[in-house]
Amino acid sequence: MDYHKERPEENREIGCTADLTWTPLGADSYFFGDGDRDNTILCEFGWNFQPEEDDNLGPTASYSGLDLVDVGDSFQLTEKKSSQTAVPIGSSLLSSSLLADKGVEAPTSNPSVSSSSGSEDPPEKSTGSDGKPPETPGKAKKKAQKRIRQPRFAFMTKSEVDHLEDGYRWRKYGQKAVKNSPYPRSYYRCTNSKCTVKKRVERSSEDPTIVITTYEGQHCHHAVGFPRGGIISHESAFAGHLTNPASQFYYPAAVQVHQQVPPSITHSSQVPTIGEPRVQPEAATSSQLPTDEGLLGDLVPPGMRNK
DNA sequence: CGGGTTTGACCTGCGC
DNA sequence: GCGCAGGTCAAACCCG
Numbered sequence: 535m536d537y538h539k540e541r542p543e544e545n546r547e548i549g550c551t552a553d554l555t556w557t558p559l560g561a562d563s564y565f566f567g568d569g570d571r572d573n574t575i576l577c578e579f580g581w582n583f584q585p586e587e588d589d590n591l592g593p594t595a596s597y598s599g600l601d602l603v604d605v606g607d608s609f610q611l612t613e614k615k616s617s618q619t620a621v622p623i624g625s626s627l628l629s630s631s632l633l634a635d636k637g638v639e640a641p642t643s644n645p646s647v648s649s650s651s652g653s654e655d656p657p658e659k660s661t662g663s664d665g666k667p668p669e670t671p672g673k674a675k676k677k678a679q680k681r682i683r684q685p686r687f688a689f690m691t692k693s694e695v696d697h698l699e700d701g702y703r704w705r706k707y708g709q710k711a712v713k714n715s716p717y718p719r720s721y722y723r724c725t726n727s728k729c730t731v732k733k734r735v736e737r738s739s740e741d742p743t744i745v746i747t748t749y750e751g752q753h754c755h756h757a758v759g760f761p762r763g764g765i766i767s768h769e770s771a772f773a774g775h776l777t778n779p780a781s782q783f784y785y786p787a788a789v790q791v792h793q794q795v796p797p798s799i800t801h802s803s804q805v806p807t808i809g810e811p812r813v814q815p816e817a818a819t820s821s822q823l824p825t826d827e828g829l830l831g832d833l834v835p836p837g838m839r840n841k
Numbered sequence: 842c843g844g845g846t847t848t849g850a851c852c853t854g855c856g857c
Numbered sequence: 858g859c860g861c862a863g864g865t866c867a868a869a870c871c872c873g
Contacts, residue, residue, distance in 0.1 A: 704845095705845060705846085706845070706846055706847080707846090707864095707865070707866075707867090708848085708864070708865060708866080709846090709847075709848075710862085710863065710864070710865095711862095712862090712863085713861085713862060713863090719863085719864095721864070721865075725844085725845090734864090842873105843873095844871105844872090845870105845871085845872085845873105846869100846870080846871070846872095847869085847870070847871090848867100848869085849866105849867100849868095849869105850865100850866085850867095850868105851864105851865085851866075851867105852863105852864085852865075852866090853862100853863085853864080853865095854861105854863085854864100855860105855861090855862090855863100856859105856860095856861090856862105857858105857859090857860090857861100
């Protein structure tokens with residue numbers, strides 16, 4: 535079942551080639567969900583999405599010349615007519631919180647809580663790879679077991695700057711040219727030594743004004759806070775992005791999220807998430823707060839809610 | 842001097 | 858098996 539929908543603004547077409555439904559969440563966003571499959575995608579100016587299931591009967595969507603394709607344990611954002619993987623996605627914090635908002639048990643995939651068996655190591659140097667000489671234990675371990683993917687999620691943001699402020703401190707550890715794109719992809723790692731969160735930042739080759747940010751993992755610590763006074767209370771991998779005046783963000787107001795939850799979303803409960811323990815401090819915290827506004831609440835400082 | 846960035850090399854996964 | 862592309866490392870460099 536294919537259908538298309540015109541965005542109210544800019545008349546940008548969002549193509550959808552899956553049996554899913556678009557549910558308006560406000561002027562700039564839609565929920566793209568299929569309750570039966572526990573997949574939810576929040577499309578904003580760019581989009582946030584979360585394949586929430588392990589069985590991954592994911593949707594295939596397209597936006598601005600990109601295809602979102604379910605490829606098993608992750609999603610791929612690929613350029614049309616190209617097999618190149620641009621943004622693989624796992625599960626996202628976004629829906630996690632959103633679901634929590636709905637009183638639905640949020641998926642928990644806390645990378646900080648070492649995933650799958652304590653074998654998961656301090657990622658940092660575990661990849662002693664790069665090694666020329668000796669095979670460090672870490673390397674051996676890495677070879678022994680497949681690299682475990684942390685939950686990921688990505689979103690697109692219209693911004694002039696590549697690296698958006700999100701309340702956390704990041705250290706850039708690499709940059710690579712991306713095939714079929716004139717823009718390089720930057721790799722960042724949370725500066726907190728105990729935190730394994732990483733993020734990739736790249737510009738859309740289709741629309742240079744759009745920055746595609748992909749987060750992997752969840753922070754195991756508090757954000758450093760924002761200059762404008764807000765200390766991020768709960769963990770959110772992207773607790774902000776709103777402090778940069780040069781950026782244009784399209785996060786729907788949390789209120790809207792509450793009010794316009796598409797029925798389908800509520801099905802997104804069981805959502806295990808990549809075989810990780812459910813215990814997740816962050817999620818727990820979120821769901822406990824009566825007035826919690828979910829991740830979007832985390833994202834959007836009160837003063838910014840009604841853009 | 843400490844912390845962050847740059848950048849070339851290396852490793853790994855995947856498709857052909 | 859090979860080549861390509863993505864991802865990571867780490868030395869060199871930069872900056873406050």
